[in-house]
Amino acid sequence: MLDTTRVYSYSAVLMGSPILLKLFVSDEALASRVFRLIKHYEDLFTVNRAQSQVMDINHAAGQHPVRVSSPVYALIKCAKAASMLPNSAFNLAIGPLVKRWRIGFRGDSVPPGEDIAHLLTLTDPLQVVLNDADESVYLALPGMEIDLGAIAKGYIADRVRDYLRKEGVEQGLINLGGNVQTLGTPAGNWSIGLKKPFSQAGAMVGTLEIAHKSVVTSGVYERYFEQNGQIYHHILDPHTGYPLDNELDSVTIVSADSIDGDIWTTLMYGMGVEKACAALRARPDIEAIFVTKSKEVILSSSHHYRFTLLDNDYQLIG
Ligand code: ADP
Ligand code: MG
Ligand code: MG
Numbered sequence: 001m002l003d004t005t006r007v008y009s010y011s012a013v014l015m016g017s018p019i020l021l022k023l024f025v026s027d028e029a030l031a032s033r034v035f036r037l038i039k040h041y042e043d044l045f046t047v048n049r050a051q052s053q054v055m056d057i058n059h060a061a062g063q064h065p066v067r068v069s070s071p072v073y074a075l076i077k078c079a080k081a082a083s084m085l086p087n088s089a090f091n092l093a094i095g096p097l098v099k100r101w102r103i104g105f106r107g108d109s110v111p112p113g114e115d116i117a118h119l120l121t122l123t124d125p126l127q128v129v130l131n132d133a134d135e136s137v138y139l140a141l142p143g144m145e146i147d148l149g150a151i152a153k154g155y156i157a158d159r160v161r162d163y164l165r166k167e168g169v170e171q172g173l174i175n176l177g178g179n180v181q182t183l184g185t186p187a188g189n190w191s192i193g194l195k196k197p198f199s200q201a202g203a204m205v206g207t208l209e210i211a212h213k214s215v216v217t218s219g220v221y222e223r224y225f226e227q228n229g230q231i232y233h234h235i236l237d238p239h240t241g242y243p244l245d246n247e248l249d250s251v252t253i254v255s256a257d258s259i260d261g262d263i264w265t266t267l268m269y270g271m272g273v274e275k276a277c278a279a280l281r282a283r284p285d286i287e288a289i290f291v292t293k294s295k296e297v298i299l300s301s302s303h304h305y306r307f308t309l310l311d312n313d314y315q316l317i318g
Contacts, residue, residue, distance in 0.1 A: 002024050002025070002170060002171060003024060004024050004171055004186035004187045005187065006024065007022055007023075007024060007186075008022070008023045008024065008025065008026050008027070009021070009022050010022075010023070010028070010031035010034075010035075012035045012038075014035065014038050014039055014042055014176075015038070015042050015046075015152075015153065015156075015176065015177075016048070017176060017177030017178075018177060019035070019038065019174070019175065019176055019177065020173075020174070020175040021034055021035075021160075021172070021173070021174050021175075022172060022173040022174075022175075023169065023171070023172050024171045024172075024186060025169075030164075030167060030169075033163075034160055034163065034164070034174070037159065037160060037163055038156055038160065038176075041071065041152070041155070041156045041159065042152075042156075044069065044071060044072050045072065045075065045148050045152045045155075047095060047145065047146070047147055047148070047149070053066075053068045053069060053072045054068075054072065054076075054146055054148060056068070057076075057137045057138075057139060057146055058095065058139065058144070058145045058146060060138075060139070061139035061140075061141065061142050061143060061144040061145065062139065062140070062141055062142030062143070062144070063142070064138065065129070065131060065134075065136035065137060065138035066136060066137055066138070067134055067135060067136045068135060068136070068137060069135075070135060071155075071159075072137075073130075073135040073136075073137070075148060075151065075152065075155050076092065076128070076130065076137055076146065076148070077130055078151070078155075078259065078263075079092035079146075079148060079151050080092055080125055080128055080130060082151070082263045082266075082267070083125035083128075083238075084125060084126075085267070087270065088238075088267060088270065089235075089237065089238065089244060089266055089267055089269055089270020089271070090150065090151075090238075090263060090266040090267055090270075091123055091125055091238035092125060092128065092146055092147065092148065092151075093122070093123045093124060093125045093127065093128055093139075093144055093145070093146060093147075094123055094147050094236055094238055095123075095144070095145025095146055095147035096119045096122045096123060096143060096144065096145050097116070097119050097120070097123060097236055097238075097241050098147050098149070098234075098236065099145065100115060100116075100119055101232070101234075101236065103223055103224060103225060103232060103233065103234040103243075104222075104223030104224070104225070104234055108225045108232075109225070109227060110227055110232060116240075116241035116242070117241070119241060120241045121141075122141055122143045122144050122145075123144075123238060123241075124141075127139065127140040127141055127144060128140075128144075128146065150218075150235075150262060150265075150266050151259060151262045151263060153176045153177070153178060153179040153258070153262065154179055154214070154216060154257070154258035154259035154260070154261055154262030154263070155258075155259050155262075156176060156179075157174055157176050157179045157180070157181035157214060157258035157259075158181060158214075158257050158258050158259055160174045160181065161174065161181045161182075161183060161258075164183055165183060169183060170183065170184050171183060171184030171185070171186045172184065173190055178216060178217055178218065178219075178222065179214065179215075179216050179258050179261065179262065180192055180214065180215045180216070180258075181214045181258045182210060182211070182212060182213060182214070182215075183212065184211070184212070185211040185212070188209070189209040189210060189211050189306075190209065190210050190211065191207050191208070191209050192207065192208045192209075192210060192215045193206075193207055194206050194207065194208060194217065194250075194252060194289065194291070194297075194307075195217065195219065195221075195250070196311060197219055197220070197221045197249035197250055197291060198221045198249070203311075204310050204311065205291060205297060205309070205310065205311045205314050206297065206307055206308050206309045206310045206311065206314075206316075207307070207308050207310065208252075208254065208289070208305045208306070208307055209305060209306040209308075210254060210304065210305045212256070213254050213255065213256060213304055213305065214253075214254070214255055214256065214257060214258035214260075214261050215252060215253070215254055215261070215305075216252065216253045216255075216258055216261025216262055216264075216265055217250055217251070217252040217265070218235065218250065218251055218252075218262075218265035218266065218269070219249060219250035219251075219291075220233035220234075220235065220243075220248065220249055220250065221233070221249060221250070222234065224243075231243075235266065235269050237270070244269045244270060246269065246272045247272060247273060247292045247293055247294065248268075248269060248272070248273070248290055248291070248292060248293070249291045249292060249293050250290075250291040251264075251265045251268045251269060251276075251288060251289070251290055251291075252265070252288065252289040252290075252291075253265050253268070253286060253287070253288055253289075254286075254287045254288075254289070254304055254305045255285060255286045255287070256285065260285075260286060264286055264288070267279075268288055268290070273290050273292065273298055276288060276290070276300065277298075277300045280300045280301070284301070284303065287299070287300055287301050287302060287303065287304055287305065288300040289307065291314070295313055295314050295315065296314065296315050296316075296317050297309060297314050297315070297316050297317065297318075298317045298318050299316075299317070299318030300318065301318070302318070
């Protein structure tokens with residue numbers, strides 16, 4: 001019988017975030033293999049360095065298709081499908097706008113409107129041409145750039161879960177910073193903190209208890225800058241080229257797969273609370289927790305987790 005009172009935590013900094021792995025067995029070698037696996041995927045997907053398979057595609061925009069490895073092809077195919085949903089706020093071809101805004105990086109400021117208007121012409125997901133026969137990707141216009149920043153962590157969190165399962169791990173948690181994926185039910189359930197927006201590290205609105213689920217949070221407070229009293233955060237509206245403007249400070253998705261959490265958090269930003277809750281009625285496998293600027297915590301439903309409110313500044317609805 002596994003002792004789930006003694007936790008072994010392993011950490012690393014990867015993908016620009018602190019990464020945490022929790023196990024109930026002491027296994028340094030396994031933790032190293034997990035971190036190597038994450039690094040392997042980061043090296044394939046990143047657009048924050050000069051070279052990666054995704055950068056190879058971007059460098060060849062308007063010139064020629066690029067054959068990529070199967071994980072890269074699969075993730076781009078999934079990201080394109082999410083981008084093609086009706087009125088989708090998700091857009092894998094958002095790269096030129098992300099690069100221009102530089103939100104959360106040195107030198108971020110509001111770009112001139114004509115720059116944004118021009119860059120919007122380079123973000124049509126239909127111009128990301130996929131060829132299943134040779135797993136190649138072609139960006140049809142020069143200057144186009146794929147950005148998998150909103151979906152890569154989810155994909156990787158799921159691959160880590162699969163790897164741990166294959167290695168015989170029954171209880172484990174991986175936290176990629178925003179994406180948590182879990183195996184097993186240690187001492188009942190896993191408890192995951194829901195961050196309090198725009199507060200110091202460790203401050204929580206509440207906790208979620210889950211088992212065998214992923215929890216993904218995307219918050220406007222994660223990366224932003226302020227100019228003339230206005231906050232500009234890092235989730236952009238692909239239809240306007242400006243940060244998505246609505247009542248939300250954060251969205252959290254509880255789902256089996258973390259990649260769904262990633263896609264749906266972004267879709268939800270585009271919909272806002274009311275439309276999002278309506279859309280989720282058709283998807284009982286996906287549940288959302290909205291934290292609004294007016295300090296409400298709204299649960300679309302809570303069949304697969306238990307939420308406990310910890311901060312009395314907030315009002316729980318749902
Ligand atoms: P976090 O960085 O907090 O994990 P997300 O998972 O929502 O937040 O990812 C945000 C990142 O996704 C941005 O930094 C950018 O690289 C990319 N991005 C921004 N807007 C969009 C969008 N509308 N569709 C897809 N990707 C986006
Ligand atoms: Mg994310
Ligand atoms: Mg997201």
